Amino acid sequence: MTTINIELLASGLVSILLGVVAYFLKQLINDFKRVEKDVSEVKNSAEVIRTEFKGMNALLHQRMDFTDKRIEKIENDI
Numbered sequence: 001m002t003t004i005n006i007e008l009l010a011s012g013l014v015s016i017l018l019g020v021v022a023y024f025l026k027q028l029i030n031d032f033k034r035v036e037k038d039v040s041e042v043k044n045s046a047e048v049i050r051t052e053f054k055g056m057n058a059l060l061h062q063r064m065d066f067t068d069k070r071i072e073k074i075e076n077d078i
Helices: 002-077
Strands: none
Touching: none
């Protein structure tokens, strides 16, 4: 009878510990899903910033070329 109680107690303890492990694994999986979502948002934001930077860079080069042409015209007139 004592052996059965010890086995019952041990199996109950193992069940509780497995339940705790399962709970923390579930929380870990949820955290990984949130991290994956955040990473995708960061990638999208980085792509938007990169696209805006390319547009501004092209505009800046266009303005520099226009300014160079104006300076050359003024130098040629003088």
